Amino acid sequence: MTDDSMTAEEAAHAAKKARIKAARDRMMEEKTGEKGLVIVHTGPGKGKSSSAFGMILRCVAHGMPCAVVQFIKGAMATGERELLTGHFGDLCKFHTMGEGFTWETQDLARDKAAARAGWEKAKELIRDPANRMVLLDEINIALRYDYLDAAEVAAFLRDEKPPMTHVVLTGRNAKPELIELADLVTEMQVVKHPFRAGIKAQPGVEF
Template sequence: MTDDTRHAEKMAKKKAARDKIMATKTAEKGLIIVHTGKGKGKSSAAFGMIFRTIAHGMHCAVVQFIKGGMETGERTLITENFSDLCEFHTMGEGFTWETQDKARDIEMAGKAWEKAKELIRDPANRMVLLDEINIAMRYDYVSVADVVAFLQAEKPPTTHVVLTGRNAAEALIEAADLVTEMELIKHPFRSGVKAQAGVEF
């Protein structure tokens, strides 16, 4: 038996086993998706799903809880080209060490959460991204219990909600359907390289 024949037989067995598994996966549901961890890529991966949703012609929305007025490539691309399919709300005024005004941060996070609830309740939105909400919850600007209770009680059954940011709360992780932790192995910032267009924003 040649290597090519052995390979073909092995792959045929793998395909048959895979097809058998896939045949049992028939359910569809709106997912609670969490991207957390110290590594880069949490928001980047979430925006990848937003762009995928847009590409399918489905309505979606983004609420940014922390990131402030700095222009980002994803916001520019969406607002200039896909505003008919994706609402984009930048509600934060920057990271808390930049604003140095806790009361204001809490107020803005509260407004962002109210907007998020409005967008999630709208069944026209197939996906809603809550960017950096985990940070707002970590600083107690938004209640973890309120977020989890709302998602469990009021999220429409076919709506996906993506929540990003470091230090996701255990209660949120427990409630989620899909959780990915980005692990930091190397980052150029530690070598003196600043955030760069196309990579970080």
């Protein structure tokens, strides 16, 4: 379409988008820094772990070594674990350290021991600069119940995380120490959820 054949509405639209593009290009020219991010996904809504696993798959797609430590989920099979361990085990180390949800174990000492073992594994994986991203899935739950010390976790991420390593922490009720430390915080909110209508968790949606 030539300028002569454009309607006034089309011309105004094109001019508006050209101004937006110019402003966007100027903004992007200023964004030149790179760093390993601390990312927190929290809130009562669904999608915290799902979003984090999406980022893990992006790392895999880019050939970037990464790792997952699951702090709560136990032996229950999940689609993300089957996919990553079955097809991308060379790029993504996967460690399921929890023994299931707290109401299933009903054993405080075991839950604390599992969380501590998960945190020790997490520190080992984060310290390895070869891992570009480490997902600490549902660590916020372990912190919420004081299975781990939030100040200890925040201090480690601040002082010992390699400069280019991304660390993602998921789970509702993220501690203030982690929200303050994080570079990126997303809070998932609930608008509607099928569980409230009597629909159980389903493969491909919840696990």
